[in-house]
Amino acid sequence: xxxxxxKPSRDICQRGTSLTIQCQVDSQVTMMFWYRQQPGQSxxxxxTANQGSEATYESGFVIDKFPISRPNLTFSTLTVSxxxxxxxxxxxxxxxxxxxxxxxxxxxGTRLSIL
Amino acid sequence: QQQVKQSPxxxxxxxxxxxxxxxxxENTAFDYFPWYQQFPGKGPAxxxxxxxxxxxxxxxxxTISFNKSAKQFSLHIMDSQPGDSATYFCAASKGxxxxxxxxxxxxxxxx
Numbered sequence: 700x701x702x703x704x705x706k707p708s709r710d711i712c713q714r715g716t717s718l719t720i721q722c723q724v725d726s727q728v729t730m731m732f733w734y735r736q737q738p739g740q741s742x743x744x745x746x747t748a749n750q751g752s753e754a755t756y757e758s759g760f761v762i763d764k765f766p767i768s769r770p771n772l773t774f775s776t777l778t779v780s781x782x783x784x785x786x787x788x789x790x791x792x793x794x795x796x797x798x799x800x801x802x803x804x805x806x807x808g809t810r811l812s813i814l
Numbered sequence: 815q816q817q818v819k820q821s822p823x824x825x826x827x828x829x830x831x832x833x834x835x836x837x838x839x840e841n842t843a844f845d846y847f848p849w850y851q852q853f854p855g856k857g858p859a860x861x862x863x864x865x866x867x868x869x870x871x872x873x874x875x876x877t878i879s880f881n882k883s884a885k886q887f888s889l890h891i892m893d894s895q896p897g898d899s900a901t902y903f904c905a906a907s908k909g910x911x912x913x914x915x916x917x918x919x920x921x922x923x924x925x
Contacts, residue, residue, distance in 0.1 A: 703857075730911050741903065742858070742915045757912075791857055800846035800865075800907050805857030 701726050703806035705792055711812045717780045720809045722792030727772035730795040732803065733765070737788045745790075748775040782813045817841060818906050820916030827923050833891040835919045837904035840885065844906040848913070849878065849889050852901045861902070862889070894923045 702725040712718050722731065731748040746754040746767055754767035769775040779786055789808040795801040819838045827833045837847075845866055850858035864871045864878040864887065871878045877890040891898055904916040 700860075732911070739918075741917045742913075744912060747911065793857075795911060798911060800909060801911070802848060802860050802863060803911075803913060804860060805850075807855070807857045 700802075700804045701728055701794055701796075703792060703794060703804060705806040705809050707809055708807065709810040709812075711814060712782055714783050714813055716782055717778055718782065718811065719776050719778045720790055720792075720811075722775045722777070722806060724773045724794055728794040729772075729797050730801070730803075731769060731775045732793045732795075733767060733775070733777045734791040734793060734805075735788050736791060736808070742791065745777070748777075779811065782811075784813045787811060787813045816917065817914035818904060818916045820904050820919060822919060823917070824920040825922070827894045827921065829894065829896060829923055829925050831894050831923075833889075833894045833898065833921055833923070835889045835902050835904070835921070836886065837888065837906075837916050838884075838886045839906050839914075841906070841908060842885070843908040844914075845909055846907040847878070847880065847887050848905050848907075849876075850903045850905065850915075852903065852918075858903060891921075894921075896923045896925055899923050 704723045706721045733745040734742045736742045745760045746756040748769040750769045766778045791808045792806045793803040795803045848863035849861045851861045852858040862873050875892045880887045902919045905913040
């Protein structure tokens with residue numbers, strides 16, 4: 700399966716600032732996704748990153764707070780804007796080949812703490 | 815509303831024993847059911863997956879049992895080893911790419 704690299708692996712940020720997380724895949728993939736996983740909890744889909752068009756956001760997540768880019772088939776970024784302590788979480792990138800019930804493979808995540 | 819309900823929240827098993835984790839769902843449109851294994855500090859890794867046209871799938875020591883009528887599926891880990899100690903997530907998908915994850919089970923296998 701594809702090798703997925705996320706940067707940074709962890710960060711500690713001040714409230715009110717923004718952080719951009721990068722997801723790089725070693726091969727072209729059809730689908731890329733961003734998830735949030737709060738400590739000890741399940742995974743929640745933030746959005747599907749669409750190549751060359753606006754991301755598709757899930758209920759409860761908005762573009763102003765979580766802008767996403769996907770300039771090509773191997774790279775995506777997620778920005779967490781105007782951060783507050785409630786944004787402290789693990790942010791995970793996942794990828795899938797093809798559409799419809801394809802296995803998703805995850806990066807190791809970015810552990811974000813907001814002071 | 816939790817689309818996929820997972821139990822137990824935590825599980826302690828002796829080495830060599832069988833670990834069983836259960837999941838239940840309501841949406842009959844779900845047609846893909848993967849299980850993920852997550853170690854601390856790592857992302858979830860796909861372990862095994864099943865589609866509803868079969869009742870069981872086995873890969874090595876890991877088996878998924880699927881009961882379509884009861885809308886339940888479970889993961890069985892045979893001959894559990896300390897290296898299996900991790901958090902396990904079930905998930906379900908309905909023909910698209912949105913996965914609904916269970917709440918996770920923390921498995922500890924004691925020597």
